[in-house]
Amino acid sequence: MSSQDIEKKNGFAPIVGLKYLFKKPHTVRYPKEDLEVFPISGNSPNYRGFHTNDLEKCIGCGNCARVCPTDAVTMVETTDLKPANKFAKTVRPVFDYGRCCFCAQCVDVCPTGSLQMSRDYIHTFHPSVSISVEEEPEIVSKDFIWRADSTHVGNPGYVRNEKNKFDKVINFERTAPKKTDPAKRKISFSKYVQIYSKEEAEKEASRCLGCGACVEACPNELHIPEYISAISKGDPEESLTWIYKRNPLPLICGEVCTHQCEEACVVGIQGEPLAIRWLKAFSASNVDDYLKISNFLPKSNGKKLAAIGGGPASLSFGYYARLLGYDVTIYEAEEKLGGAMMWGIPIYRLPKDEMMKDINAILSTRIEVKLNTKVGRDVKFEDLMRSYDAVFIGVGNSKPMTLRIKGEDLENVVQGLTFMHMVNDGTLKDLNGKKIVVVGGGNVAMDVARSSVRLGADVTIVYRRRIKDMPADPEEIEDASQEGVKIVEMGVPIEIYGEKHAKEFEYAVASLVPDPSGGRPRPVVDDKSPHVKISADYVVAAIGQTPSIDFIPVDIQQKIGFDGKSIPVDEYGRTKVKGLFCGGDASNARQDIISAIGSGMRAAKGVEVYLAKEEGNV
């Protein structure tokens, strides 16, 4: 109909409406009838009604509460829940429908997919509306505040489609750092993982939800969301400032940290966790001068502290004690600082210049270092205790555990850390054509195996449980097998044969028996287990170490309660002897760099508390 036709006035035209007197109405008589437009009658299939939450799948990360534009979500403590994983919190969301606007943004950012919306929407408030919260708090909270459980679970509405990647607001795919090809990297000791470029880092950082689940998993509780957010903003300096608050070795941790944080990352539940470690490496390597961002250095307060050992624990202790105004002296037995980081970690993972960048920044805060000074040999421990206000032990683990099998005393049967020391100081240069058996499944075993591959050897790792039980970083295991390291699962060492040198290595293939106390399954060798012999020019036992504190007089050793495995300390790193503190692998259950840094930092605070008490200031 053209506009002229419409404009024509016609008194009879409206009669057309009369026929609707005899037609059915537009409306449906709910609840007797329902809308029939949708594939299922009632509301639409993805209606945004009341929430449902699978309380056992939910990990309490609180992202729903943080994204809620109306502040309708509160996280409350719950009891009797079977957590989804060991990092799950005990809080769960509760929805106040007096505030909720049903926008479904909480569902979009739920990293576990436990939070969904149902097609239910009827929200009758049966008592009189005039009732006040003070009069009937229970009724009000029952009707207006929803504890999202499985009540509406049979009527799902707005849910995130698992298969459809566009449906997800969270980015679940990791930006992997560039790695050198296995064939190329296995012939050289140069670093094979490239640090992120700016674009890669910003892309990866922008996946972070900022919930901080990682912070609780980190042994030293670094400000992870803050420094990732700074990277995403494009400001590595701000990022490093955040890192430095709790970690003075950012580049080292960026390269070789055990990244417990990534295990806790909520994005990792349905996708790949954020590469938190590589992001830290990005920040640290993009700031040339750490001192520019490091904290204001106070004047010396005249008190003197000694740290025994030059590893991460002592460095961290020294740095944070220096920030508190103390004069710190580090006693290192070797010719270089760094401890296990210097001698234990191969340079393809942690180049020494990168390591020295971190260490030099710490030393530039005017910390005194005495190299080639072994306490007990060059200096007496008692003298240290006498001449310093407090002493920190950060000696790490240097006494290797033994295999306790026949043939262990043969030549060419070496311990993992000794082997790595030989590789790092250059005494071991060529293993071309040699056959090497590595016993163990930790990161040291991987380092030994992969270093040997780079020296030209043919390497077999023998581990007594399954590959998935290995304590080593899964990424390390994968990279090692890419480089041609053979891994034997459930192999229990039996004997090493040879006259003077090791020649053959025998292991038995064990069967796994579940541990009744709930731990990891135990390998058991019985008469039926098949025995395998393989030839070996070197056998390297990388099955762990214990601290060696022979430099401490026996009476003090007894006083601090050393049990041969670790030194007991309290939360501030205090031992049972006044003025004696301890940190690092010698006292930590988790024997890694970040725990050592944490214990060093706590010990620095402990010293402050201790000295204040001594002076009667507290």
Added chain:
Amino acid sequence: MELTPLNESNDDYRYYELFIGPNHPGIEGNFSYILKMKGHTVAEATPDPGLLHRGFEKLMERRLWTQNLALIPRICVPEPDVNEVAYCMGIEHMAKIEVPKRAQYIRVIVLELARIASFLFGVSGLGGTTGHYTSAQWLIGDRDYILDLFEWLTGGRVYHIYQYPGGVKNDLPEGWLDKLSDFLDYMGKRLPEYDKFIFKNPIIQKRTVGLGYISADEAIENGLTGPNLRASGVIYDIRKAQPYLVYDELDFEIPKTGDGDAFSRILQRRLELGESIKILRQCIKQIPQGPYRTKVPNPFQFRVPKGSYYSKVESSRGEFGYYMVSDGDVKPYRVYVRGPSYSIGLYYATKALVGMRIEDVPVWIHTTDMCPPDFDR
């Protein structure tokens, strides 16, 4: 004591004040005009906004870019989608995000459906002010069919919260386009009935023809946009003038009325409705397969690069604009909303209403299809 003479020379006697709104059925939304009346005739009209007290623009500065998506549809209830699309288009322009073709088509579908829904809602209001209640019920009933489609597509009937920077939240559900096609067929049948029942109706014509004439010059000078401008004979439509989304790939015309009175304003809308149906039919045919969203960082890390942009969309009322300033953070630095009713409802009304009879005021308001939340945001 001298008594005030009760005659024409006394202003207090000649004029009286009348509040039209906010609880007057003849006003749209939560808004009022304070009219100074002389007898039956308006002598002076003062708009009185501020009753909504919403402070949207300020609220937006305190929320994440994507959190605002739950807030902005509420600026305009009858046609919320223009807000979402304009806001997302602005973000996409500043952050240089490319929107997939399919998402652009879906946006056009949503916008045109919203235009139809808004027309139905607006003209039903006219039914209320002219005492033509049957038409109000017809149109509101038909609008519900659109809401059903929206509910299926987005999960909500009125506030869809469906647009997202980089595209739309979900893909079109299976069978949805068929239902849309059915609805268009239904509308095609209903339109001639509307014409007979409403537009040819002598009562409606008596009330609207010749009322509130706006000349083309006046319309331009006062910044009117949309059907109100086009009804005065100025053919300007952003969809044609500066095509956004995929409007340049679609074949449609801007209908011409041009009498400038109240009747031509509703007629203009009615004719544009026919074009909307034409656009929707083309979209159903042309919509390509493929992704419907470009991945953007999650809400907590979504930063829009430093800059500013004025993004505009042709809504059913005219140009709906969002001026957005970003300082590169996760929250907008400033968002300014420029609703199309701003010029006519708040500014031009003070001139247009003068000299009008009181019973014509609600009719005039409804034929301009103004929406007070546009200026009381």
